Amino acid sequence: MIEIYTESFAGIETLHAVPAGKKYQPLPCVLFYHGFTSSRTVYSYFAVALAQAGLRVVMPDAARHGARYDGDEKTRIRQFWQILHQNMLEFPALRDALVEARLVSEGRLGVGGASMGGMTALGVMTHYPQARSVACLMGSGYYLSLAHTLFPPLEVHNPEQQRQFDEILRPLAAYEVRHQLANIADRPLLLWHGEEDDVVPAMETRRLQQALQAQGLDGNLTCLWQPGVKHRITPEALDATVRFFATTLQVTPA
Amino acid sequence: MIEIYTESFAGIETLHAVPAGKKYQPLPCVLFYHGFTSSRTVYSYFAVALAQAGLRVVMPDAARHGARYDGDEKTRIRQFWQILHQNMLEFPALRDALVEARLVSEGRLGVGGASMGGMTALGVMTHYPQARSVACLMGSGYYLSLAHTLFPPLEVHNPEQQRQFDEILRPLAAYEVRHQLANIADRPLLLWHGEEDDVVPAMETRRLQQALQAQGLDGNLTCLWQPGVKHRITPEALDATVRFFATTLQVTPA
Numbered sequence: 001m002i003e004i005y006t007e008s009f010a011g012i013e014t015l016h017a018v019p020a021g022k023k024y025q026p027l028p029c030v031l032f033y034h035g036f037t038s039s040r041t042v043y044s045y046f047a048v049a050l051a052q053a054g055l056r057v058v059m060p061d062a063a064r065h066g067a068r069y070d071g072d073e074k075t076r077i078r079q080f081w082q083i084l085h086q087n088m089l090e091f092p093a094l095r096d097a098l099v100e101a102r103l104v105s106e107g108r109l110g111v112g113g114a115s116m117g118g119m120t121a122l123g124v125m126t127h128y129p130q131a132r133s134v135a136c137l138m139g140s141g142y143y144l145s146l147a148h149t150l151f152p153p154l155e156v157h158n159p160e161q162q163r164q165f166d167e168i169l170r171p172l173a174a175y176e177v178r179h180q181l182a183n184i185a186d187r188p189l190l191l192w193h194g195e196e197d198d199v200v201p202a203m204e205t206r207r208l209q210q211a212l213q214a215q216g217l218d219g220n221l222t223c224l225w226q227p228g229v230k231h232r233i234t235p236e237a238l239d240a241t242v243r244f245f246a247t248t249l250q251v252t253p254a
Numbered sequence: 255m256i257e258i259y260t261e262s263f264a265g266i267e268t269l270h271a272v273p274a275g276k277k278y279q280p281l282p283c284v285l286f287y288h289g290f291t292s293s294r295t296v297y298s299y300f301a302v303a304l305a306q307a308g309l310r311v312v313m314p315d316a317a318r319h320g321a322r323y324d325g326d327e328k329t330r331i332r333q334f335w336q337i338l339h340q341n342m343l344e345f346p347a348l349r350d351a352l353v354e355a356r357l358v359s360e361g362r363l364g365v366g367g368a369s370m371g372g373m374t375a376l377g378v379m380t381h382y383p384q385a386r387s388v389a390c391l392m393g394s395g396y397y398l399s400l401a402h403t404l405f406p407p408l409e410v411h412n413p414e415q416q417r418q419f420d421e422i423l424r425p426l427a428a429y430e431v432r433h434q435l436a437n438i439a440d441r442p443l444l445l446w447h448g449e450e451d452d453v454v455p456a457m458e459t460r461r462l463q464q465a466l467q468a469q470g471l472d473g474n475l476t477c478l479w480q481p482g483v484k485h486r487i488t489p490e491a492l493d494a495t496v497r498f499f500a501t502t503l504q505v506t507p508a
Binding site: 001002003004005006015020037038039041042043044045047048049052065066069232233234235238 | 297
């Protein structure tokens with residue numbers, strides 16, 4: 001049996017899942033981030049599956065999503081990259097709140113996510129060694145190039161618009177995996193992608209795999225591809241994520 | 255807080271979600287069916303959201319899915335229609351098990367599902383008046399025509415193959431909404447579809463809506479469309495499903 005609570009950490013409303021009776025016990029813990037225009041509730045099956053495997057799971061709503069959504073779809077659709085950046089900015093506060101509440105056993109904190117959430121997880125990994133293991137499903141760490149085709153923040157037809165575009169993306173440059181290969185190679189990393197992904201191209205994951213391999217930095221990398229799958233999470237992807245965190249965060253069998 | 259259990263009813267393993275402390279109490283209850291090549295766990299966010307609203311939720315794995323999957327993907331991909339039919343055949347046993355265990359309060363049993371699960375819910379509605387209200391998300395009740403383009407059970411190049419094809423589909427004819435409009439018009443029915451659905455065309459839902467309207471049978475029908483959405487469940491679809499069942503199954507506010 002598992003229990004699921006609605007709970008705020010660091011002022012952010014989250015879905016909080018635990019194995020039965022272990023709410024206040026230090027546990028291996030995963031912070032998991034949902035996708036764009038979705039919500040923590042729609043992605044809560046990750047919380048169900050991970051908690052069933054013995055983990056604590058905390059799933060925040062991203063800015064302008066779920067409990068933080070004001071219904072303004074037109075504005076939100078232009079703010080993918082700002083919201084992604086805000087996810088990364090909010091990570092340390094969530095991490096600190098969980099650690100201070102003694103909910104994480106021995107630093108065993110994992111970070112995962114799908115789509116925009118996967119991009120968040122990768123960005124967090126570049127900056128925060130406290131993310132002990134990271135899973136990025138159908139995501140990308142090449143933000144600056146991807147922003148031209150995936151939810152661009154504005155249309156660029158003149159130099160002023162180019163300046164605005166660059167200004168919006170600028171804070172993400174430091175998180176680009178391109179400049180951060182060493183910082184994502186030193187801990188376990190799982191990348192999963194459907195080969196026919198029609199939203200975030202599977203090539204984004206291939207590119208990162210090849211970059212790590214080229215520098216001999218792929219010793220902690222697990223790459224999984226699923227043929228014939230578009231931009232969706234399959235049972236196989238979910239199972240792989242659960243196995244990955246159960247192993248890398250050393251969950252004790254019940 | 256909600257609780258989620260793994261539990262068998264009528265010999266079928268299910269995910270069973272309840273508001274905290276109410277596992278053995280009669281409650282308004284929803285049987286919810288997952289989509290093809292997916293699993294009860296991947297769709298468990300419906301259980302989370304519905305249980306948070308005060309409902310009992312039971313989600314079985316379909317044949318050849320989840321705990322009932324033998325890993326034989328090649329066989330499964332040709333058995334969409336047989337598996338759909340089996341879902342319908344298994345409904346009465348699940349219903350009886352829940353009722354006999356006194357888990358359903360005053361007959362307040364709803365049936366819902368998405369994709370293949372939505373098609374299951376519609377088929378169940380045609381035959382079982384005990385399904386007090388039904389939600390079909392991105393589904394269809396026009397099985398015989400859809401089977402030619404959606405996961406056809408075999409390729410038809412000669413009369414013998416045509417005979418086999420017809421034989422496989424034959425059991426579904428009685429569940430076709432075409433012949434059953436009166437039996438889906440007498441109770442609350444929610445249809446939801448993303449307008450850009452690239453798997454089950456949104457036209458399937460429009461067709462049913464128009465058929466009911468043409469006969470003045472749309473008094474219990476709610477149709478919701480979401481522009482720009484492919485074959486996926488959005489937060490808006492999930493919210494609409496929760497509101498629909500909370501209302502039609504008369505959930506008492508906590």
